[in-house]
Structures are given as C-alpha cells and as structure tokens.
Amino acid sequence: MSTTPDDPMQQPPQGGSAPQDGPVPQPGQQQPQYAQPQYAQPQYAQPQYGQPYGAGPAMVPTGPRPGTEKNWMNITSLVLAIVGLVTWITAIGGVVLGHLGRSAARKDEADNGGLGLAGLIISYVVIVLGVLGIIATIAFVGWLGSECGGDNPADWCSDSSTSVEIQAFGSPAGLTA
DSSP states (O other): OOOSOOOTTSOOOTTSSOOOSSOOOOTTSOOOOOOOOOOOOOOOOOOOTTSOTTOOSOOOOOOSOTTOTTHHHHHHHHHHHHHHHHHSTHHHHHHHHHHHHHHHHHTTSOSOHHHHHHHHHHHHHHHHHHHHHHHHHHHHHHHHHHHHOOSOGGGTTOTHHHHHHHHHHOOOTTOOO
8 A cells, every 4th residue: 555645647557447545435434534744833942031032143243235345436436526516626536536436346346336437427527628618718818818918908908909990091070089
C-alpha cells in the first residue's frame, strides 16, 4: 500500500484499470481519513523579565548609506551654479565640484549625479555669458573712447563735430550765432 498520492497526469497502465491503494469503499461507508501534515507555528520569543516590551536587539549606527558619501559635491555644485547667476564668480566652484561629483557618481560613491550635471550645465552657461558680457563691456568702453574720447572731458561726446558740419554749409536761414 502506497502512501504517496498518485499523479493525476499519469495515464493508467495498459491493463485497463487504474491501480488501487486499498479497498474500494462501498456506498454508504466513509472514506478513510488521511492524516493532514501538521505545520509548526513559528514561536515568538517572549520578553524576559526586566526587558521592556518591544525592545529588540540594540541598533548599531552604520553611518551613511553606501554610495552617498560624496553627495554633498553634487548638491554644492548646483547651489554654487544658481548663486553664480547673481555673483558670476561662484560658477567656477560649481564647475569644479560638478566634475568631482560626477566622477564620484561614476565610482558609486554618490547617487545624485544628475544634480552635478545640472550644476555643470548652469555653471558653464553662466561662465560663457559672463565672459561674453565682459567682452561686450570692453568693446563698448573702447567704442566710447574712440567716438567721444579726448584729453579734455569737456570735448567728450559734444556737438562740436556736428557744429562743424553746420558751419561748413552755412547757418540756416533766420539763425544767427
């Protein structure tokens, strides 16, 4: 007599009838009860006397999560880039820390490389606009010096050149100098 259940997918042998594990119950008789496997319930530890309820093992501080030791570089890069929109000079620090933070993100020492990338982009844009602004300022000052320059500040951008043209053509009718 076998105690393992038959495979329901197994086909009966060629003899015509399926193997039987025991006597066939007659109508009106109860089928034999099979013992169900008993699974043990997990036992939970009861708190000992003197130990407060719910107190488990002591938590050991582990420090920062792995891969977040250098997140400050990317955050600082973005902050310096944004402040650089106003001050311009802090954008240089944003570039430096942005590159260091991106490098740390590639080495899995930081997990916020996107902030470093944003800091780099904003910093480079601020630096390029600042350099273009300095060039434009120098060019404007040079233009002012050539058009309105001279040793005497009274001659700067005066109408003396236009008065020469008017004198060359003569004075308009009705105007006396």
